[in-house]
Amino acid sequence: MNETHVPAAVPADPTANTTDLLEHRVAATPDKALFAVPDGAGGWSDISAREFRDRVARVAKGLIAAGLQPGERIGFMAKTSYEWSLVDFAIWYSGAVMVPIYETSSPAQLAWNLTDSGAVGIITEDAAHAARFDEVRGELPDVRISYRLDEGALGKLEAAGSDVTDEELESRRSAAVGTDTATLIYTSGSTGRPKGTVLTHANFVELSRNTEAAIPEVVNSDGTTVLFITLAHVFARFISVLCVQAGIKVGHEPDTKKLVQALGSYQPTFLLAVPRVFEKVYNAAEQKAMAGGKGKIFSAAVHTGVEYSKALDTGHVPLGLKLKFAVLDRLVLSKLRALLGGRATHAISGSAPLGEFLGHFYRSLGLQILEGYGLTETTAPATVNRPGKFKVGTTGPAMPGTGIRIAEDGEIQVIGIPVFKEYWKNPEATAAAFTEDGWFMTGDLGSLDEDGYLKITGRKKEIIITAGGKNVAPAALEDPIRAHVLVSQVVVVGDQKPFISAFLTLDAEMLPQWLATNGLPPMNVAEAAKDPKVRAALQEIVDQANSHVSRAESIRKFTVLPYDFTIESGHLTPKLSIKRHVILADLADEIEAIYSADVNTGGLSVAG
Template sequence: MREFAQPAVYTVPDGANLTDPVWSAAEEVPDKVTFRRPSGGGWTDVTAATFRDEVVGVAKGLIASGIQPGDRIGLMARTRYEWTLVDYAIWAAGAVTVPIYETSSAEQVQWILGDSGAVGVFVESSDHQSQVEAVRGSLPSLRQVWQIDASAVELLTSGGASVPSADVDERRAALGPADTATIIYTSGTTGRPKGCVLTHKNLLFEVGNALPMLPSMFNEGASTLLFLPLAHAFARLIQLGAVQSRATLGHAPDIKNLMNDLQTFRPTFVLAVPRVFEKVYNGAKQKAHKEGKGAIFDRADRVAVAYSEALDSGGPGLLLRAQHAVFDKLVYAKLRAALGGSCTHAISGGAPLGPRLAHFFRGIGLWVSEGYGLTETSPATAANVDDAVKLGTVGRPLPGMTVRIADDGEVLIAGDHVFSEYWHNPDATAEALKNGFFHTGDLGTLDDEGFLTITGRKKELIVTAAGKNVAPAVLEDRIRAHALVSQAMVVGDGKPFIGAVVTVDPDAFGPWKDKQGKPADATVGDLAEDPELRAEIQAAVDDANQAVSRAEQVKVFRILPRDFTEETGELTPSMKLKRSVVEKEYADEIAAIYT
């Protein structure tokens, strides 16, 4: 058993709650631009004082609507300014926010609102409202539905105009660290989502101990554009961190406009999942090859990785620095410009990024901080921070947090950032919280310096017919790094050897067909047995196999006819693979691997 811990640098004061930074900023730096809202192709500034006043307005409207302290209120919308405004207003009224992914089905909405006992829900659009109305008959606690696109903010503000601001002050004053701030329903790769109860203390402790480790990102001169769903704890943490550090925050609700939004907003850092970084890299590489500049890009790629690797071993030499300077003008500056030109840092989480991609981005001037955590840990527990970096790991535990590796390899976590319970689920709570530690279900290792590496999921371990234990994540991450691959799932439980099913990236498939002279209307299904396509995927499999022992290597793979998506049910909203769904839907293809 191995363990690593760091002392806390921040302790949550008595009486503190998550609304405090909003009020302190409004009083101390009232004219500081804390948000920028999309407006006619540009951005409109929102000052600290204005934001506080708007929060008060909505909170008064909630009080006028009969919302009581401790009431649960659903929030279902894309990542937009109103999401953050409503979140803080719910807290200011003493209530509890229950996020719902805006892509959720009516059945999921029914479960979350019903299980949480929500008395009200904010929805973004008429489509969302229709989903709620379709299941409202089975939700006896639900009294009110507010639609953001139908002026919910304005209507609540006007409806609460007669409520004294002192009522909001009283609600805030009564709110303390032990009170529930939010119930986040884990997207769940199997079964019903569980409601993870996080208190004001959990989240304040998290932010207070994480931000001092990342001053390069979280400071008053910094800015970030959020585009990941705020229903996910990862994006929510960045929201809280930006407000706490007084950085400027923007929201990008439509991913189709993201590149233009990045150009106009010009963030200094961004938050993304590894798939986003993979697509940026693969897209740039494909474009360069299509324009006849593939050799230049490939050389620039190698130089960027070598330059980053040299930073960890005495620094790059004169020749490498000279090559880097040349490619900075030819390639790297253009990639940074795609992010707005001011972005120097990024945070990656949700899945392993992979050391090579991390080295590439650091080599072009974008330092990617990879971290680790779960909804149950508010969510960050470990991270590569400004003065402690080891690419290929998820960093050391943050201050005040303890990571222990159990005898069977499971990652255990302790600290004031760990959740208190699963809502209405004492059995699951008792299973997860034992002997003062949260049992994550993840497998990992700690090195001698305390850096954590995640190697897989305990429940996802594959045991072959020969009794060999195989962690699929190592193979899947390496296969997925190939430009043509979108998703990969390793199989072989109880089988004589390891196999894999692979999907092709729709964005990469078209350019590949053009380059290879394939029919423009050919689908992935049409070319699933095409020798050249299979050779591409085989190259990805061969690369992955280098990372494992012979017994763990993928022997046979199948190319599936379409990609996995959230809409078709194979992925969660946070892009995690639902293995049971894939196994059921593609049972014939998986069986064919072994016939």
């Protein structure tokens, strides 16, 4: 199959905007909890739909009083929190347009987003964020509005807006229609300078309503979730809007080190995460089991669980496997399930392929990971697995109101409800992103099976063509290597070179436990990169990944770096994807060193 279309499940309303979702929610269930915030004693305090809407209105009036005009852009830089969603809807109610800025952005990145968007204001969270703004403030003469959350910005806005009438607020709130701009999200810049992606009110409204209709088992008013990935990214931002539409109660925990504690107290019914989070949870559980002398039973439970999940796909689970799984589930897997809060039955994963092993592993815990596919330009989900339409290893069928097709060169193209309007003031880039018949060209490579399920195989721009003419998709090698407990990041190289090589970084968080489990003394990342036993383990990991590809596609040499790639170093995007073009530029000398050496030296080296 090369093309598939799924009709919309909900009639479109071209007059609706995002604020209508909250208005409808308040009308339907005014007293139902829509958010929960930490109560300071390890629990959570509920905030009803009416309470949320009333405070949104007061903050919006404050923005109007501050002089923010309809259609004007205002930047927002803060961690994931209840206040993030409050400000988001308040800006919409005021008739303005938010430009979300990642809390990890540098002053230069912040300046670009505000300058390019023509923003007239900014709201920051704390002194650190404000300092970055102050560093470039002289370059931003159009920015006339500035607030800080930790200096009581919300209270000040509420007080300032006391003279704004309800009639003025309603006029602002209801003015936008579906085709109007709802937000301006700048791409993470993994392939170059960020472009402003214009998402409309219809993108959020129609996609939210159709998603609720498509996945009622997960998206319903009995649902609860904890958001911990950044709301500046379209993935979490869409989910937060979807939860308002569906009446799902949302908590927030920006500190992933406190995530297990938050899950235990909040007990969500579904989770939202990127694959790296699921990898980390698995790796941490594995290392804890090994450190406690329970490595063998953990391994047996995982192997049996994966085998059990695979058997479910065949429609028949042998009795012996059922019995074995029941025992190991009680002894091991049920304890892992409790770490996720005990109530979670589904998770939504996006931004990168999850991998079949983890998909089957989590399914054996009773957590069905609904892997999806999308980009900023598709308002997040273009395809998603559903509880009743689910295939491990795929990103599922198209969402309602969406079409997916595969071009002759394997590129995934999308049309329909979720597709963005344009790149902000960049008609050349907009024209280059669409085919003549209106399909958005994603730049990703994939295939559709006979049932219309999409499988991602790589990025078009990342395809490596060796000197021998072999096309290699880096993801096929990088994903399984990165999933190992020892590895933090991996970057495959070899374009126009005689063979494929790779750079690996070690996971500093997982390294101490791995060293202890394997009888090695404590050492830092730089020391471990040179240790023979660590290097031998990495060789085994690479060999395992190589076993799934041809020799021409396999990694012949790899280098272990004495440091890691980070957001702060400029090598990772805020959603933890590698910035390949930046890494390749920064490692140009190391890459040259690999290929200037004798091809037959083989194996592994250590940089630095």
